[in-house]
Each structure stands twice: as C-alpha cells, then as structure tokens.
Amino acid sequence: MATDRQLKLGAFMRPVSIHTGAWRYPGAWPDANFNFKHLKHLAQTLEAAKFDAFFMADHLALLNMPREALKRSHTATSFEPFTLLSALSQVTERIGLVATASTSFDEPFHVARRFASLDHLSEGRAGWNIVTTANPDAALNFGLVQHLDHAQRYARAREFYEVVTGLWDSWADDAFVRDVQTGVYFDPGRLHTLAHEGPLLSVRGPLHIARPPQGWPVIVQAGASEPGRQLAAETAEVVFAASSTLEEGQAFYADVKGRMPALGRDPEHLKILPGAFVVVGDTLEEARSIRARLDALVHEQSAFASLSVALGVDASRFDPDGYLPEIPDTNDSKSARARVLALADREQLTVRQLAQRLGGYSGLAFVGTAQSIADDMQLWLESHGSDGFNIMFPWLPGGLEAFTGQVVPELQRRGLFRREYEGRTLREHLGLPRPANRFFA
Amino acid sequence: MATDRQLKLGAFMRPVSIHTGAWRYPGAWPDANFNFKHLKHLAQTLEAAKFDAFFMADHLALLNMPREALKRSHTATSFEPFTLLSALSQVTERIGLVATASTSFDEPFHVARRFASLDHLSEGRAGWNIVTTANPDAALNFGLVQHLDHAQRYARAREFYEVVTGLWDSWADDAFVRDVQTGVYFDPGRLHTLAHEGPLLSVRGPLHIARPPQGWPVIVQAGASEPGRQLAAETAEVVFAASSTLEEGQAFYADVKGRMPALGRDPEHLKILPGAFVVVGDTLEEARSIRARLDALVHEQSAFASLSVALGVDASRFDPDGYLPEIPDTNDSKSARARVLALADREQLTVRQLAQRLGGYSGLAFVGTAQSIADDMQLWLESHGSDGFNIMFPWLPGGLEAFTGQVVPELQRRGLFRREYEGRTLREHLGLPRPANRFFA
Numbered sequence: 064m065a066t067d068r069q070l071k072l073g074a075f076m077r078p079v080s081i082h083t084g085a086w087r088y089p090g091a092w093p094d095a096n097f098n099f100k101h102l103k104h105l106a107q108t109l110e111a112a113k114f115d116a117f118f119m120a121d122h123l124a125l126l127n128m129p130r131e132a133l134k135r136s137h138t139a140t141s142f143e144p145f146t147l148l149s150a151l152s153q154v155t156e157r158i159g160l161v162a163t164a165s166t167s168f169d170e171p172f173h174v175a176r177r178f179a180s181l182d183h184l185s186e187g188r189a190g191w192n193i194v195t196t197a198n199p200d201a202a203l204n205f206g207l208v209q210h211l212d213h214a215q216r217y218a219r220a221r222e223f224y225e226v227v228t229g230l231w232d233s234w235a236d237d238a239f240v241r242d243v244q245t246g247v248y249f250d251p252g253r254l255h256t257l258a259h260e261g262p263l264l265s266v267r268g269p270l271h272i273a274r275p276p277q278g279w280p281v282i283v284q285a286g287a288s289e290p291g292r293q294l295a296a297e298t299a300e301v302v303f304a305a306s307s308t309l310e311e312g313q314a315f316y317a318d319v320k321g322r323m324p325a326l327g328r329d330p331e332h333l334k335i336l337p338g339a340f341v342v343v344g345d346t347l348e349e350a351r352s353i354r355a356r357l358d359a360l361v362h363e364q365s366a367f368a369s370l371s372v373a374l375g376v377d378a379s380r381f382d383p384d385g386y387l388p389e390i391p392d393t394n395d396s397k398s399a400r401a402r403v404l405a406l407a408d409r410e411q412l413t414v415r416q417l418a419q420r421l422g423g424y425s426g427l428a429f430v431g432t433a434q435s436i437a438d439d440m441q442l443w444l445e446s447h448g449s450d451g452f453n454i455m456f457p458w459l460p461g462g463l464e465a466f467t468g469q470v471v472p473e474l475q476r477r478g479l480f481r482r483e484y485e486g487r488t489l490r491e492h493l494g495l496p497r498p499a500n501r502f503f504a
Numbered sequence: 505m506a507t508d509r510q511l512k513l514g515a516f517m518r519p520v521s522i523h524t525g526a527w528r529y530p531g532a533w534p535d536a537n538f539n540f541k542h543l544k545h546l547a548q549t550l551e552a553a554k555f556d557a558f559f560m561a562d563h564l565a566l567l568n569m570p571r572e573a574l575k576r577s578h579t580a581t582s583f584e585p586f587t588l589l590s591a592l593s594q595v596t597e598r599i600g601l602v603a604t605a606s607t608s609f610d611e612p613f614h615v616a617r618r619f620a621s622l623d624h625l626s627e628g629r630a631g632w633n634i635v636t637t638a639n640p641d642a643a644l645n646f647g648l649v650q651h652l653d654h655a656q657r658y659a660r661a662r663e664f665y666e667v668v669t670g671l672w673d674s675w676a677d678d679a680f681v682r683d684v685q686t687g688v689y690f691d692p693g694r695l696h697t698l699a700h701e702g703p704l705l706s707v708r709g710p711l712h713i714a715r716p717p718q719g720w721p722v723i724v725q726a727g728a729s730e731p732g733r734q735l736a737a738e739t740a741e742v743v744f745a746a747s748s749t750l751e752e753g754q755a756f757y758a759d760v761k762g763r764m765p766a767l768g769r770d771p772e773h774l775k776i777l778p779g780a781f782v783v784v785g786d787t788l789e790e791a792r793s794i795r796a797r798l799d800a801l802v803h804e805q806s807a808f809a810s811l812s813v814a815l816g817v818d819a820s821r822f823d824p825d826g827y828l829p830e831i832p833d834t835n836d837s838k839s840a841r842a843r844v845l846a847l848a849d850r851e852q853l854t855v856r857q858l859a860q861r862l863g864g865y866s867g868l869a870f871v872g873t874a875q876s877i878a879d880d881m882q883l884w885l886e887s888h889g890s891d892g893f894n895i896m897f898p899w900l901p902g903g904l905e906a907f908t909g910q911v912v913p914e915l916q917r918r919g920l921f922r923r924e925y926e927g928r929t930l931r932e933h934l935g936l937p938r939p940a941n942r943f944f945a
Contacts, residue, residue: 086684096714122712130695134689139690140713140714142621143618143620146590146618146621146622146625149586149588149591150591150593150594152591153591154594168611169611169614170609170610170646170647180588183538183583184587184591203707204613205707241527241535241578246528246803248577248580251575266644266645266647267641268645271566271581272583273537273581362687
C-alpha cells in the first residue's frame with residue numbers, strides 16, 4: 064500500500080529515560096535529572112534529526128511505589144516542565160516543546176499564561192499535553208484528601224480546556240498597535256474579557272499576554288478510556304496512544320478519527336502517535352541482547368513488585384529461573400494478566416526475565432535493525448495504525464543516538480521522514496492549521 | 505562616615521520599563537514585552553556591569569485602570585516570570601534571577617517546585633519575591649469573588665513560606681547516591697515527607713526535586729505595612745523598600761533590622777534595597793530634561809487620572825498650565841496628598857507636569873550626573889538608609905545603558921561596587937549564608 068504521508072516523530076522524554084534500569088546501563092548519564100547540559104545535548108541531537116517535538120512527561124508527586132522499590136528509580140525526580148522547556152527554547156531553534164500540565168491541580172489562568180509565554184519565547188513551538196492526573200498521591204500535595212473520580216476529572220478537563228483556549232483568544236492578533244505618535248499601545252476594541260462562569264470554573268480574564276504565535280499551542284492528549292477518546296476527538300491535535308499491537312493501533316485510530324467528522328473536525332487535524340520503545344542494533348541479535356542487558360539492570364525488588372501487581376498474586380514465590388506456572392483466576396484485571404501470559408509465552412521468558420521486562424518497559428517496542436524498525440514504522444503508517452510515534456529511548460544518550468544516527472536516515476531514504484523542517488512552528492511541523500480566534504476575525 | 509560595605513544592585517524590570525511613557529521615548533523598544541531578544545540584551549548588559557540580580561515584577565491580572573488609560577500603557581502585558589527567567593538562565597551565567605510569585609493565588613507545591621527547578625537550571629541564581637497580591641481583579645481570575653483581606657493574606661503568606669521552605673528541604677544534599685553497582689539511586693533515609701497540616705494549608709510532600717543548589721532560593725519581600733515589616737524581619741533576605749526620602753529609608757532600615765536580633769537573625773543577613781528611578785545625564789540640566797521629556801510622553805488621560813486619585817479630587821478642572829490651587833481637605837489619604845503638594849512645591853511643577861510625574865513615576869529618584877548619583881547612593885549606604893538599590897530605568901535600552909556605562913564605573917572607582925562577581929550564586933553575590941536543611945545535618 065503506497066502513501067505519500069510522512070511519519071511524525073516525538074521524543075517522549077524522562078531525563079534519564081523511561082526504562083527504570085537505564086541509569087545503570089554502561090555509558091548512561093545517571094545524573095541527567097538535574098544536569099541541564101545533558102538535556103541540552105539530547106534536545107539538540109533530536110533537532111538535528113528533525114524530530115517534531117521534545118515531549119516532557121510529568122508527575123505531581125513522587126511515584127506511588129514502596130520506598131524500597133522507589134529508591135532504585137531515577138524517575139523519582141526531575142526538573143519542572145515549564146522551567147525546563149523554557150530553558151531548552153533558548154538552546155534549540157526548531158524542535159517543538161511539549162509540556163505536561165494537569166487540569167486537576169492547577170488553575171486555568173496560570174496554565175494559559177505559561178503556555179502562551181512558552182509559545183512566545185520559543186517563537187511558536189509550544190504544545191500542551193493535557194493530563195487529568197490519576198495518581199491519588201498528587202491530591203495530597205494540594206490540600207485535597209479526596210481525589211476527584213474519573214468522571215469528575217474529565218468534566219473538569221473539558222471545561223478547563225474551554226477556559227484556557229478562550230483566554231488565549233483574549234487579544235486579537237493585531238491588538239497591539241504601539242502607535243508612538245498618538246500614544247495608543249493597544250486597541251481596546253481588540254481585547255476580549257472571557258468572563259467564564261461554568262459549572263466547575265469561574266475565570267474572568269482577560270489574559271494579560273498577547274495571543275500566542277501559534278494562535279493556540281498544540282493540544283496533546285493521552286487518554287485511552289471512553290471519555291478520554293471523546294475528549295481527544297473533540298479537542299486533541301496529537302494523541303499519545305498506548306496501543307501495544309498494530310491491531311490495537313488500527314482499532315484506536317479508526318475509532319478516534321471516526322468520531323471527528325460528526326464533530327465538524329477534519330481527521331487530518333489529529334495526529335495519532337503511539338508510544339514506541341525502540342532498541343536499535345546492527346543485527347536483530349544485538350538489539351535483543353541490548354534489551355536483555357537493560358532489563359537485567361532492573362532490580363529484582365522492583366521487578367517482582369511489578370509482576371505481582373500485573374498477575375494479582377505474589378510472584379516472589381515462583382522459581383525465578385523457571386517458567387511461569389499455571390495461575391488460578393482472581394478478580395483482578397484479566398486483560399493485564401492475559402497480556403503478561405502472552406508475552407511470557409511469545410518470548411519464552413523466565414519468571415525473572417518477565418518480571419524485569421514489566422519493571423522496565425513492556426509496552427509497544429520495536430527491537431531490531433534500522434531496516435527492520437523502519438519496516439515496522441512504515442507498516443503502521445501505511446496500514447493506518449498511526450501517523451507516527453512518540454519514541455522512547457532505552458537509555459541516554461546512546462539509545463537516542465542510535466535512533467537518530469541509524470533509524471532516522473533509513474526513514475529519510477525511504478521518503479518517510481523529513482530531511483529539513485518545512486516551517487518554523489510546531490503546528491507547521493505537524494501540518495496543523497492555526498486556530499481562528501473565536502472572538503475576533 | 506567611612507565604610508567598607510559595597511552596594512548591592514538589583515534591576516527592577518518591566519519589559520519596556522516602569523515608566524508609562526517609556527515606550528514612546530526616542531530609541532525605545534516598544535515591543536520588548538514579547539521580544540525576547542531585547543530582554544536578552546538587557547540581562548546580558550546588566551550582567552556585564554556585575555548587577556546582583558534581574559528582578560522581574562509581575563501582576564496576575566490586567567492593571568486595574570480604566571480601559572481608556574490602560575490602552576496607553578505598555579505595562580498591560582508581558583511574559584510570565586518563570587518561563588522568562590528560565591529562558592534568561594541560558595543566555596546569562598552569573599546574574600541572579602528573581603521571580604515574583606503570589607502566595608494568594610498559587611499552590612505551595614507548585615511554587616516550591618518551580619523555584620527549585622529554576623535554581624537548578626541557573627546553577628544557584630534564583631530568588632523568590634514573595635507577594636500577597638493586593639489587586640482585587642486578580643481574585644476574579646482564580647474563581648474567587650471575595651479577595652482575601654490584608655490580615656488573611658499575610659497569615660497565608662507566612663504559612664505558605666513555611667511549607668515552601670520545608671518542601672525545599674525534602675532531600676538531604678547528599679540523598680542522591682546513584683550507585684550503579686548496587687542499583688540504589690537515592691538513600692530513602694535522606695528523604696523527608698513534610699506532612700504539613702496547618703490552619704490554612706495541607707501539603708504532604710515530599711517535593712520530587714533535589715534540594716536547590718542554594719539550599720533555598722533567596723527570599724525577597726516588599727511589604728511596608730506592619731505585618732509586611734514583621735514578615736520581612738522573620739523571613740526575608742532582601743527587602744525591596746519603597747522609601748522615598750533618606751529619612752524614611754533610615755527609619756525603615758532601623759526598624760526592620762532592629763527586629764531581627766530578637767528573632768535570632770543577624771541583621772547582615774537581610775539586604776534592604778529601596779527602588780530608585782535613576783536618570784543619568786552629562787549635566788544635571790540634561791538629566792532633568794530627559795526626565796521632563798519622558799514625563800511629557802505620559803498621556804494626559806492617564807496623567808490626570810493619577811493626579812485625581814492622589815489628591816482625592818477631580819484634577820481635570822484645574823488649569824493644566826497653572827500651579828495647583830488651594831485644595832480643601834477630604835477624607836482621602838492625607839499623606840498621599842501631602843506628598844504630592846510637597847513635590848509640586850519643591851520642583852515648581854505645573855498641574856500638567858505634576859500629573860505626568862504621577863502618571864509616570866513619582867517615587868525615589870536620582871536625577872543627575874554619574875557623579876551626583878554616586879554621591880546620593882554613597883550617602884544612603886553610609887548613613888544606613890539602605891544596603892543598595894533596586895534600580896528602575898527610565899527607558900530601555902538607553903536609560904539602562906547610561907546607568908551601566910556611566911554610573912557603575914563611577915561606583916566601582918569609589919570602591920562602592922564590585923568589578924567582578926565574587927562567587928557563582930545569588931547568595932554569594934549578596935553575602936547571604938546557605939540555609940541549613942531543617943531535617944538533615
């Protein structure tokens with residue numbers, strides 16, 4: 064099946080990588096959490112490879128795991144996203160900068176203002192990853208004993224989005240006339256006071272910052288639940304999907320894009336980018352051995368805790384060097400368990416290997432050569448499983464450099480990825496229109 | 505009176521200057537609100553002159569004035585402070601970066617995290633200007649119809665400070681061991697969960713970011729009221745004072761520093777820096793004419809509105825080219841009126857000139873030659889009126905460049921200001937100790 068579409072590529076970043084064993088990999092940077100020089104190198108390397116965006120994951124609490132497992136995780140801490148991405152905006156020129164911001168534990172006025180400011184500082188490269196924050200520990204950091212339930216979180220997210228985008232439209236693009244002779248700095252007729260009074264939020268406005276260069280920063284979402292899919296179809300311009308097989312990807316792609324025409328939206332104006340963990344080797348065997356080596360660096364304490372959660376039984380009582388025994392059904396999630404059993408069977412993993420896979424990263428992965436990885440990505444693109452990927456690198460900097468140095472050139476050779484940025488803004492990279500101002504022509 | 509003390513100098517910045525006529529001054533940058541290149545030039549020029557800090561003012565709403573006056577003001581809008589200062593952290597190396605953050609309309613967890621992140625990104629150059637936000641319009645942007653009263657705002661500010669500094673101490677400085685062999689990333693015994701449950705705030709913690717390089721970012725305050733002075737004596741390391749005469753400055757200095765020993769604090773660990781509007785000329789006459797020209801650029805609409813507020817009467821009915829007539833007493837603030845009458849008398853200003861002074865900037869000002877300005881600053885320093893100043897520039901970039909190019913060298917020649925930075929962090933510039941961690945030796 065031929066296509067003239069190209070892949071869109073985001074880099075889904077935690078400072079020391081997504082994989083919990085990554086900081087121990089030979090050549091890794093264990094201190095990248097608080098070493099900006101490392102992050103600068105990574106962002107510049109991604110930009111040289113013409114990535115669409117640097118996408119910063121975030122949490123609003125220490126990860127919700129026992130201290131004895133947590134102490135082994137480099138993901139415990141890192142820079143705050145807005146300060147980090149604003150700093151990165153000055154050491155890069157083209158790559159998009161996507162920050163995660165929660166609609167449950169922040170104020171729409173602050174969120175609108177910070178994204179507008181980041182968009183000005185980066186000259187049109189900001190994106191907002193809207194999250195509703197499921198971690199109940201986060202609520203305790205904001206004076207809330209009761210976490211909002213799922214439906215409440217989505218209702219607030221929807222209204223929050225309306226307020227933020229309305230605040231971005233406070234000023235017409237031509238509001239600031241700066242007429243030195245007459246002394247008029249802006250045209251008050253080109254300033255709109257939102258005066259939002261909704262069921263959950265009350266925000267007067269106007270925002271005291273000019274409309275962002277992109278009109279609105281790019282709207283990114285990750286929800287896979289029913290309300291998450293609907294919110295994405297209504298509002299998202301990028302979806303960070305969690306599909307773990309091509310079939311799942313195709314079903315998700317068809318579902319979310321299929322909702323858009325009835326909502327008056329062009330399905331081309333939403334890019335679906337599943338997260339993909341990519342391990343590159345000169346041969347398939349080398350790639351597999353890199354992954355095995357990385358998984359082996361996940362401490363057994365974290366590994367077995369993850370496996371026990373997935374199976375709903377205490378996995379530490381199994382022989383770690385044997386295969387998984389028959390396990391009686393429980394009331395816990397059957398789909399999670401089925402996925403684990405299928406994985407163990409498919410890759411013939413021992414109990415220890417399975418546990419370390421789950422403690423490291425067990426979602427969609429492309430493990431192979433630049434050729435085989437490009438084949439996989441091309442198949443997803445051409446068979447409508449995705450519009451591209453949010454790449455997760457196994458370790459930093461080497462795993463990232465293997466991708467930019469080997470996979471990107473292969474994608475470019477096939478015409479599947481750009482050789483130069485087409486425009487200056489993140490919207491231009493992604494082929495997204497600039498939103499009209501809802502209050503001003 | 506001889507001294508071996510040196511002045512501390514902050515630059516109190518709004519992107520286009522404090523003065524409302526500044527954007528119309530010949531050679532000014534009217535678009536600096538959203539033109540980062542201009543701000544980069546200003547910060548780098550201040551750093552080359554060895555300024556202690558770049559201090560970013562902030563508001564959480566459009567300024568509270570009628571649209572017809574507001575439309576003439578460049579101060580209406582600008583970048584958000586954290587995004588701006590993080591961007592500036594990458595184009596400067598030594599100058600301190602002070603951000604304004606409100607204790608009334610933000611969450612201590614967010615504020616603690618952002619300042620810690622800015623301190624890491626800048627390698628120890630962050631400062632927190634604690635404001636309680638008096639503008640009632642701000643409350644309306646955060647879903648609050650009733651603004652907190654003065655006492656409530658200060659009670660919240662005090663508790664907010666306790667929570668933020670407690671969160672900064674979540675991790676011992678040596679908590680992150682990153683032992684690749686054993687797989688231990690941090691020592692859980694060196695991590696403290698704050699679990700704050702106070703009258704106004706409930707915040708569990710811990711903060712998920714390493715302790716800031718400075719221990720705590722430098723604490724800055726500006727309150728001049730009784731609770732403001734007490735909060736400063738208890739917690740501040742820099743006070744942005746509003747003294748408009750040397751006598752006022754000396755009284756404020758003696759009062760606030762005098763409270764500190766009883767609180768167990770060394771008065772040397774608080775630097776009192778009044779705001780000072782500085783206009784430099786080759787002669788006194790030239791400096792005065794620059795100021796007059798600048799004041800004349802304040803539109804009469806804004807100017808007369810300001811004068812009417814200060815006098816408590818409608819000033820538009822006076823002859824603008826005459827002197828102020830006798831005005832009957834009202835119940836409005838007598839001290840504000842007395843200050844205005846004294847100013848008109850001292851400088852023999854017409855009603856229009858007086859109005860334009862008030863609509864521009866009418867606080868403490870040093871208007872003269874590099875010599876006379878250095879004399880004034882030396883007098884304040886040596887007679888315990890201040891430890892330095894937060895300089896406000898009449899227009900940008902020229903008014904700033906006149907200060908760094910003419911006044912700073914004169915201060916250096918007299919031994920009153922550094923020729924090179926003594927250290928790397930803002931605390932080191934200011935001679936402030938690094939706070940001990942309250943939970944860990």
